[in-house]
Amino acid sequence: MDEIAAFTVQFPDEVAEEFLRRAATVLQTGRLIPGTNNAEFEDRFATLVGAAHAATVSSGTAALEIALRVAEVKGRPVLVPANTNYATAEAVLRARCRPVLYDAGQYPDIASIGAAWTPEVAAVVVVHIGGYLTPELVRIRAWCDERDVLLIEDASHAHGAEVDGQRAGTFGHLAAFSLFATKVLTTSEGGVLTTGSSEWATAARRHRDQGKADDGLHHVVFGSAWRMSELHAALGVAQLLGFEATRTRLTRLVSRYLDGINHPSVLVPHLPTAGCSGHKFIVTTADAAARESLHRHLAACGVQPGKGVYDVPLHRQPALGLGDQGPFPAAEHFAATHVCLPLWHGLSNDEADRVIEAVNGWRHDG
Template structure:
């Protein structure tokens, strides 16, 4: 039997056709820099998320850095979860801020944010790990508003994810999505920033175009070459046209896992009222030994486990120089104990059932 891949990049035939049609038009017109495809992507993405404004950029990291620059928090400390991608803290550092880590496993929570809080903190970043939204998002936003602190969502994994019908990208003052190749919506490389503020959206557009003012002078903000090309935007629009169907397919696969996995040593995160994006399907075990045993068992059953999110928390990433922070018990436990099961829109029902069978058949007496 074929091995079940953790993830594949595949586009439905109608997406390929639409992209090729748009790409040909881009080449024929010579309009490579942001134009109609970028504009359409922004409108459709804002609609998808339910945000007032969306601004395309060159990467999720750029979207985060621009969000922080637009927030005008340079030189100040910013709260970042210990469990996230290197890029979250990297963007904070590049924006001239100091990352102060708070403890988090799968979900950021208010207790940990409150424990790391000091009055100097200028912004709080929450990360929707794997496309799962913390049920505390509305409370976290209220908490930030009460302290006049900006909430920034790193929604890099969370296209279409929602809590009580409200989608990721609308809870923070600003949000950043990645469109990197591994994401459920991708432009190969790319990102998009969402916000409810027209002023902030306009500032973000200026930042992404090397900070150019209307008269062409670079006298307003210190921006960079953070634009998205029309070819990349064309790929994004081609997917957005049928994206709800992709999300529905991912929902169905997630439900199959939720309904099927039944093992006393495998914890499955379940949140009533929440919809995850389908970027990752995450289960947790009791710790490192159990996790390695489950991963090895899955491989032996012909199931490739996915990459962790994340196996090493930020305070143990030497290049970030945050090693003096911590310890972070929740981040360490999550890093050591979680497993990502195969998930992508082309996974078949039969393959999902084989994954469930493999998980349920795991024997562990550690």
């Protein structure tokens, strides 16, 4: 029996055809720099998430850095969860802010954010790990507003994820999405920033174009080459045209896992199924030994376990220089105990059922 891959990049035929049609036009016209495909991507993405504005950029990391730069918080502390991608803190450092870590496992919560908060803090970053929104998101925004602190969503995993009909990208003052190759919506490399502020959206477009003024001569803000090419944007638009169907398929697979997984030692965190993006399906075990045992069992059953979302929390990432912060027990526990099961929109029901059978058949051999 074939091994079930942890993840596969697959484009439906209609997406490939639409992309090739658009790519041919880009090549014929010779317009490679941001043009109609970028503009259409921005319009369609803003509509998808319900944001007033969207600005395409070259990566999710760039979107985060630009969010902090347009918010003009340079030099100030920014709260970042210890459990996230290197890029979240990298962007904060590149924007010349000071990352202050707070403890978080799967979900950021007000208690942990509050424990790290000081009156100097300019912004709080929440990360929607795996594409699931913390149940406290609305309250976190209110908490930030009460303290006059910006909320920035690192929505890199959360395209289309929602709580009570409100989608990721609209809870924060600014939000950043990654469009990297492993995401549910991808331009291979790319990112998009969303905001309710037209001023910030205009500033973001200026930053992505090396900070150029409208005269094209003067560099008036410290931007960089953070543009998205028309070819990348064309791939994004081709997927956005059928994105709701992709999302529906992913959330059905998540429901199938939730209904089928029934093992006393495999915990499924509280998941707002209908509201997740379907980027990851995450389960947790009691401890690191159990996680290793589950990994071995899945591999023996022909199910490739996915890499952990984040196996090493940020305070233990040498390049970031944040090792003097901590301890972060929730981040450490999550890193040591979570397992990502195979998930992508082309995964068949039969394959999902084989994964479920494998999980339910696990006996801890530790």
